[in-house]
Amino acid sequence: MESSPRVVDGPQKPGPGDFWRGLWSALGGRLPLVIAALVALVGVTTSYVQVEPDEVGVILRLGRFIGTVEPGPHFRIPFGVDRITKVPVQRQLKAEFGFRTEHLDGRTTYQPEKPELVRESLMLTGDLNVAVVEWIVQYKIKDPYQYLFKVKNVEAMLRDISEASMRAVVGDHSVNEVLTTGRQRVATEAKALLQGLADRYETGVDIQQVVLQDVNPPDPVKPSFNEVNQAFQEKERAINEAYADLNREIPRARGEAEETLRAAEGYAIERVNRARGEADRFVRIHEEYRKAPDVTRRRMYLETLAEVLQRTRQKVVVDESHKGVTPMLWMNGAGAPPAAGAAAQVKGQP
Structure with a gap:
């Protein structure tokens, strides 16, 4: 018995091949x-x-x-x-050692201390002391070809040679130089040494600046270092005060000595001139005395008497026979001259 063909009414669902056949028909080859x-x-x-x-x-x-x-x-x-x-050849790049900077909400923060950060910052100085040195290296790319193809990892290489340079320079200085007075010299020497190593290894970078961010003694010995620094500061202050006193007292003493010398020279010149004048005056009087002894003697007596009487405040005349003396009325009894009889009596005494 043969089966009759099955007829399905309604639209049939297209298969995957129909889409590509339709697309090919639409493109038309x-x-x-x-x-x-x-x-x-x-x-x-x-x-x-x-x-x-x-x-x-x-x-x-x-x-x-x-x-x-x-x-x-x-x-x-x-x-x-x-x-x-x-x-980026014009961009200034930065590498931090001993610390890491983070930016959160517009404020600069630092990562907490980690063992690798502590290892980077601990260094041995030339006098066998330990210092904690944190620094920044700022650099630019000057040769793109060397930067890309000469060294496999330039950033890692730069960190290694930067750490080696800083340790070498710190090892040539004492702990006091690293902590206080020699920080700029340490940074300058480290920059020169780092640039030489960067050129030798053909990293293609130009070291712009090496900045010592923070240099401190280790925490266990920090109080002792602070006391030593305070003692050095007090010593420097005492020395500066002593120099200030020296600069103030020495010029004043020199001025006073110069003033005394000038006064002595002036006094000596005055005494010499006065002595010469008196000697010259004596010579002139002696010459006049030799020419007319009586007249000269009387003139000298009168001149001397006039000079003496000018310095006396009270004058008493005791000669009764002297005429032409105007009587004077003394109002104060204490300074009144004695009476004529008393004056004559005083004159008659031996």
């Missing part, structure tokens, strides 16, 4: 052109590259270095033939 257009579009979009103002582009063609390009828009061979690696 132009699929190769569409694929070529898509390939061209992808090639155009992937051949454009933009190099930022603080960067340079290093061109690798099939993995081989062929040159660099300056900032701006550039085209490259697509589909992996040309690759342009951007290197």
